[in-house]
Amino acid sequence: MIGIYGGTFNPVHYGHLRTALEVSEIFALHELRLLPCAQPAHRTEPEVSAEARVQMLQMAIKDYPQFSCDTRELERAGPSYMVDTLASIRSEIDDDMPLLLFIGTDAFNSLTSWHRWQALFDYAHIVVMTRPGYKPDSLINFYLDRQVDDRHSLKSCPSGKIYFQQVTQLEISASFIRKAVAEQKNISFLLPESVIEYIQAKRLYRA
Ligand SMILES: Nc1ncnc2c1ncn2[C@@H]1O[C@H](COP(=O)(O)OP(=O)(O)OP(=O)(O)O)[C@@H](O)[C@H]1O
Numbered sequence: 080m081i082g083i084y085g086g087t088f089n090p091v092h093y094g095h096l097r098t099a100l101e102v103s104e105i106f107a108l109h110e111l112r113l114l115p116c117a118q119p120a121h122r123t124e125p126e127v128s129a130e131a132r133v134q135m136l137q138m139a140i141k142d143y144p145q146f147s148c149d150t151r152e153l154e155r156a157g158p159s160y161m162v163d164t165l166a167s168i169r170s171e172i173d174d175d176m177p178l179l180l181f182i183g184t185d186a187f188n189s190l191t192s193w194h195r196w197q198a199l200f201d202y203a204h205i206v207v208m209t210r211p212g213y214k215p216d217s218l219i220n221f222y223l224d225r226q227v228d229d230r231h232s233l234k235s236c237p238s239g240k241i242y243f244q245q246v247t248q249l250e251i252s253a254s255f256i257r258k259a260v261a262e263q264k265n266i267s268f269l270l271p272e273s274v275i276e277y278i279q280a281k282r283l284y285r286a
Pocket residue numbers: 085086087088089093094095098181182183184185186208209210211249250251252253254255
């Protein structure tokens with residue numbers, strides 16, 4: 080199974096990295112691709128360039144061969160719609176290879192506003208990870224029809240199911256980190272030291 084973990088990663092932090100590691104072990108993934116979005120479909124364009132966000136992500140995962148950074152969203156113009164990304168990935172892998180899209184509960188709660196959201200399930204399964212501060216909204220029939228309670232059943236078809244996965248709860252967010260930097264607070268232990276050094280060297284997120 081191949082995993083996709085999309086994000087703005089502005090910047091990448093231990094909330095992303097720890098959950099990515101856990102799901103790659105829980106689901107015994109062949110690979111987990113961390114996939115930075117170039118032009119978020121749903122929020123104002125980050126002040127920090129996609130290239131800088133990619134660099135921080137690459138630094139963070141450099142010693143972890145189970146992770147890769149998939150930069151395909153930087154290579155296309157226009158909003159980074161996940162449905163286009165999944166279609167592109169699906170065209171490169173075996174038709175019967177299960178593809179898992181990992182999203183946190185906050186992202187899940189706005190899933191029905193994503194571009195062609197129902198079509199996401201034509202290309203991948205969706206795995207919703209717990210995130211502190213968020214509870215999943217009550218499940219609409221579209222989800223109830225696709226929900227599976229046994230993660231092993233995700234292996235039996237390439238796409239189309241939804242599964243809820245408990246992960247270690249780390250109440251870390253990129254917005255908290257950006258605000259802390261702007262307020263000249265110490266951000267140690269929230270994200271890798273190499274990324275902190277990059278943020279300082281490039282003077283990112285300063286007020
Ligand atoms: N601490 C966390 N625990 C679980 N999932 C997380 C956590 N932080 C981020 N995620 C998930 O990672 C994906 C990408 O998140 P994103 O890059 O937007 O980070 P963020 O911390 O939510 O950023 P921001 O605070 O700017 O909104 C989303 O699916 C989100 O739900």
